[in-house]
Amino acid sequence: MSVLVFVHRTVQDGQGEEKALKIEDLYAKARALPATPGVYIMRNSSGTVIYVGKSKALRNRVGSYFAPYGKHYGKTLRMINSVNDFEVYHTATELEALVLENQFIKQFMPKYNIKLKDSSGYPYIKLSEGDYPRLSVVNKREGEGRYFGPFASHGTAKDILDTAIKAFGLPTCGRKFPEDIGKGRPCLNYQIKQCSGLCTGKISKADYAESVAGVVKLLGGDYGFLEKELEAKMNSAAEKMDFERAAKYRDSMRAVKKIGDKQHIIASVDTEADVFGIYTDELGSAVTVLFVRNGALVDKESFFFGAEEIISDATLASFLQRFYEIRDFIPKQVWLDFDIGEEAEPVAEWLRNRTDCVIKLLSPKRGDKKALCSQASNNAKELCLHRRAEFERQNDLLVSIAKFLNVEVVPERIEVYDISNSGDEHITAGMIVVEDGRFCKRKYRSFNIKSTEAQDDYGALREALSRRFAHIPEGDAWAAPDLILVDGGETHVACAKSAVADAGLYIPVFGMVKDEHHKTRTLTDGENELSLIRRQDLFVFFYKLQEEVHRFALSRMDVRRRKVVKQSILQEVKGVGEKKALEILRHFGGLAELKAASVDEIEQVKGINRETAQAIFDYLLSLSN
Numbered sequence: 001m002s003v004l005v006f007v008h009r010t011v012q013d014g015q016g017e018e019k020a021l022k023i024e025d026l027y028a029k030a031r032a033l034p035a036t037p038g039v040y041i042m043r044n045s046s047g048t049v050i051y052v053g054k055s056k057a058l059r060n061r062v063g064s065y066f067a068p069y070g071k072h073y074g075k076t077l078r079m080i081n082s083v084n085d086f087e088v089y090h091t092a093t094e095l096e097a098l099v100l101e102n103q104f105i106k107q108f109m110p111k112y113n114i115k116l117k118d119s120s121g122y123p124y125i126k127l128s129e130g131d132y133p134r135l136s137v138v139n140k141r142e143g144e145g146r147y148f149g150p151f152a153s154h155g156t157a158k159d160i161l162d163t164a165i166k167a168f169g170l171p172t173c174g175r176k177f178p179e180d181i182g183k184g185r186p187c188l189n190y191q192i193k194q195c196s197g198l199c200t201g202k203i204s205k206a207d208y209a210e211s212v213a214g215v216v217k218l219l220g221g222d223y224g225f226l227e228k229e230l231e232a233k234m235n236s237a238a239e240k241m242d243f244e245r246a247a248k249y250r251d252s253m254r255a256v257k258k259i260g261d262k263q264h265i266i267a268s269v270d271t272e273a274d275v276f277g278i279y280t281d282e283l284g285s286a287v288t289v290l291f292v293r294n295g296a297l298v299d300k301e302s303f304f305f306g307a308e309e310i311i312s313d314a315t316l317a318s319f320l321q322r323f324y325e326i327r328d329f330i331p332k333q334v335w336l337d338f339d340i341g342e343e344a345e346p347v348a349e350w351l352r353n354r355t356d357c358v359i360k361l362l363s364p365k366r367g368d369k370k371a372l373c374s375q376a377s378n379n380a381k382e383l384c385l386h387r388r389a390e391f392e393r394q395n396d397l398l399v400s401i402a403k404f405l406n407v408e409v410v411p412e413r414i415e416v417y418d419i420s421n422s423g424d425e426h427i428t429a430g431m432i433v434v435e436d437g438r439f440c441k442r443k444y445r446s447f448n449i450k451s452t453e454a455q456d457d458y459g460a461l462r463e464a465l466s467r468r469f470a471h472i473p474e475g476d477a478w479a480a481p482d483l484i485l486v487d488g489g490e491t492h493v494a495c496a497k498s499a500v501a502d503a504g505l506y507i508p509v510f511g512m513v514k515d516e517h518h519k520t521r522t523l524t525d526g527e528n529e530l531s532l533i534r535r536q537d538l539f540v541f542f543y544k545l546q547e548e549v550h551r552f553a554l555s556r557m558d559v560r561r562r563k564v565v566k567q568s569i570l571q572e573v574k575g576v577g578e579k580k581a582l583e584i585l586r587h588f589g590g591l592a593e594l595k596a597a598s599v600d601e602i603e604q605v606k607g608i609n610r611e612t613a614q615a616i617f618d619y620l621l622s623l624s625n
Contacts, residue, residue: 023066023080024066024068026065026066026083026085026086027063027066027067027068029086030059030062030063030065030066030086031059031063032059033058033059033062033063033088034058034059034090035057035058035059035060036056036057036058036090037054037055037056037057037058037090037091037092037093037094037096037097038054038055038058038088038089038090038091038097039052039053039054039088039089039091039097039100039101039104040052040053040054040055040058040061040062040086040087040088040089041086041087041088041089041104041108042079042082042083042085042086042110042112043083043084043085043086043087044082044083044084045084047084049104049108049110050079050082050083050110050111050112051079051083051110051111051112051113051310052101052104052105052108052110052113053101053314053315054094054097054098054100054101054314054318055097055314056094056097056342056346058088058090062086062088065080065083066080066083074282075112075282075307075308075309075310075311076310076312078112078308079111079112079310093346094345094346094349095346095349095350095353097346098317098318098321098346098347098350099321099350101314101318102318102321102322102325105318105322106322111308111309112308112309112310113309113310113315113318114285114305114309114310114311114315114316114318114319115305115309115322116303116319116322116323116326123137123138123139123149123150123151123154123157124137124138124139124140124141124147124148124149124150124151124157124329125137125138125147125148125149125151125157125160125161125219126138126145126146126147126148127145127146127147127148127212127215127216127219128144128145129144129145131177131178131205132177132178132198132205132208133145133212134170134171135161135164135165135170135215136161137154137157137158137161141329146216147329148219149329150291150327150329151291151298151299156299160219164215164218164219165215166194167214167215167218167251167252167254168196168211168212168214168215168252169193169194169195169196169197169211169248170195170196170198170211170212170215171189171195171196171198171199172189172195173187173189173195173199173593173596174588174593174596174597174601175199175596175597175598175601177198177199178205180199180598180601181198181199181200181201182199182200182201183199183598183600184199184596184597184598184599185596185621186199186200187199187592187595187596188592196208196211196248214229214230214252217229230249230252230253231249231253233249234246234249234250234253237249271292271294271295271333272292272293272294272331272332272333273292273331273332273333273334273335274289274290274291274292274330274331274333274334274335275289275290275291275292275335275337275372275373275375275376276288276289276320276334276335276336276337276338276373276376277289277290277337277373277374277375277376277377277378277379277380278311278316278337278338278377278380279377279380279381279384280311282307283307283388284304284305284306284307284309284384284388285304285305285309285311285384286302286303286304286305286380286381286383286384286387287302287303287305287319287380288300288301288302288303288376288377288379288380288383289301289302289323289376290372290375290376290379292331292372293331300376300379302379302380302383303319304383304384304387313339313340313341313342313343314343316338316340316343317340317343317344317346317347320334320340320347321347321350324351324354330351330354330355330359331359332357332358332359332360333359333360333362334351334359334360334361334362335362335363335364335369335372335373336361336362336363336373337363337370337373337374337376337377338363339363340363344361347361348361391436393437394436394437394438395410395436395437397437397537397541398410398411398412398436398437400537400538401483401538401541404530404535404538405483405508405510405523405525405530407482407483407508409482410482411481411482411483411508412435412436412482413433413434413435413479413480413481413482413483414433414434414435414481414482414483414484414485414545415431415432415433415434415468415481415483415484415485416431416432416434416484416485416486416487416512416545416546416548416549417429417430417431417461417464417465417484417485417486417487417496417549418430418486418487418546418549418550418552418553419449419457419460419461419464419487419553420550420553420554420556420557421455421460421557426557426560427448427449427452427455427456427460427557428446428447428448428449428553428556428557428560429446429447429449429460429461429463429464429553430444430446430549430550430552430553430554430556431444431445431446431447431464431468431549432444432545432548432549432552433481434545437541439548442477443477444552445468446552446553446556447463447464447467447468448560449463449464450463451463457488457492458491458492458495461486461488461492461495461496461499462495462496462498462499465484465496465499465500465503466499466502466503469499469500469503469505480505480507481507482507482508483507483508483510484496484500484507484508484509484510485509485510485511485512485523485542485545485549486509486510486511486512487511487512487546487549487550488511488512488513489511489513489524490511490524490526490527492511493509493510493511493524493525493526494526496509496511497509497526508525509525509526510523510524510525510530511523511524511525511526512542512545512546513529514546519543520532520539520542520543520546523542569591569623570584570585570616572619573612573615573616573619574612574615575611575612575615576612576616580607580608583605583606583607584602584605584608584616587604587605587606594616594620595620597617598617599613599614599617600613602616602617
């Protein structure tokens with residue numbers, strides 16, 4: 001991509017110092033631009049990039065912001081009033097401008113642009129090749145096999161896959177087939193009838209192929225035909241007095257209906273499209289995407305944007321490119337319940353270049369397609385208004401908390417700490433984060449305490465907080481809290497306040513004191529107690545925090561304890577030391593997977609010979625018996 005850089009900066013006064021340009025000056029500079037494609041960057045008085053845009057005619061687009069005849073409102077007007085200067089980057093084509101614009105948005109994250117965060121990937125369900133294919137959730141379409149999706153989240157993909165696997169009794173263990181058929185004991189899933197037991201040798205290749213074919217139809221959305229087929233097989237098996245097989249078909253039929261009820265048929269069976277709807281007002285915006293595969297609505301995803309993020313033809317075009325840039329799959333049709341005007345052609349061209357096929361970018365005006373687009377927009381509106389109402393409720397609660405605690409700042413970010421241990425071992429500090437009144441689990445952290453070898457909650461808390469504060473410069477995930485809560489009383493609060501002071505910070509600290517029933521009774525600032533008896537709303541809020549931090553700290557401590565226990569179990573086997581035990585567990589992913597492994601599989605672990613593998617297998621078998 002060829003890019004000609006043409007930079008416009010502030011003018012200088014007689015002393016060589018930069019000064020702000022008036023809007024008339026900005027308009028004059030814009031009119032001096034050529035009417036060619038390019039990208040423009042708006043900066044405020046401190047030089048921060050606040051908006052990035054593109055145009056096929058820079059002079060017209062940039063000039064329109066500062067023209068004396070221009071009429072702007074809301075977010076766009078606030079952006080224009082904040083502009084101190086701009087710079088432009090000329091490109092050869094509109095497509096190059098679209099690509100460059102998105103690079104700048106990702107680089108600068110401007111205040112007034114709508115943005116998508118980087119994603120770890122949108123998952124697919126993959127069916128591998130071979131005589132005994134397996135199903136798994138993957139992030140990308142890589143290698144041979146058949147793919148279903150993509151899905152909006154790993155949770156959605158995993159739920160569908162789990163239901164499909166259980167419906168047809170497919171294996172989930174790490175064994176390889178047909179090599180491991182007849183080797184070793186079947187796992188727990190076979191005992192509780194969630195797996196047909198391919199490893200036992202009782203399932204024929206044809207039966208397994210039949211089950212896989214059923215899953216393929218299920219994932220392909222062919223629910224009606226599959227239900228009828230399973231019902232016919234169930235009746236046939238019952239007539240032959242094969243009630244065990246009939247029960248299997250019955251259970252599969254129920255599971256198919258369960259998924260089918262969630263994924264409604266809304267179009268012809270050959271329809272494959274992404275449907276975009278939008279809702280926007282001065283307080284914010286939302287975009288909802290409906291994913292239609294084989295005529296069925298299989299999933300949806302929503303994006304929320306703040307009041308400062310400008311919604312326009314250009315920003316929506318940029319949103320579409322960013323949306324598909326982080327996905328591996330683009331359907332043949334993309335339906336929009338909005339018009340992006342002259343931006344449509346460069347977006348369509350970018351989609352064609354990415355997929356090497358024609359992608360239809362449509363804005364339906366009538367008929368079933370328009371109805372579906374309207375449905376997407378209605379979803380966006382409902383979700384936006386629901387989130388706004390929820391935010392207002394949470395904000396009212398946070399204001400109440402600030403008044404109750406008599407703190408100066410409304411606590412938008414609250415951090416809660418608890419210490420968990422097993423006697424004098426595995427001492428762990430848990431930190432949970434609440435933002436805007438909601439648990440923010442991706443920002444939870446735990447600290448393995450190193451400064452004390454015996455049970456010492458106060459020393460552990462002091463270490464955890466000092467290590468936590470050292471991370472403040474690292475960005476949003478470690479931003480300083482507005483309020484710190486600790487599970488404990490006056491002494492816990494004193495320790496926390498000492499750590500806050502040592503870090504040179506001023507953050508209010510309160511302790512959550514429990515009653516004899518292990519429920520939050522009062523809060524303390526280290527000197528005074530604040531009773532929650534007459535504040536049911538605050539009692540419920542703080543009790544949830546105390547329960548959640550206790551659960552999290554205990555779970556992180558238990559992970560450490562279990563890891564040591566598993567290693568110590570293996571170290572009972574002759575020839576297995578601490579390092580080998582850890583290597584074995586890493587190889588299989590856990591003790592449960594190791595118990596299901598054969599001697600041959602154990603022998604594959606680096607450093608394990610046949611004799612040791614047999615000893616490990618026999619020892620684990622004796623534990624089970």
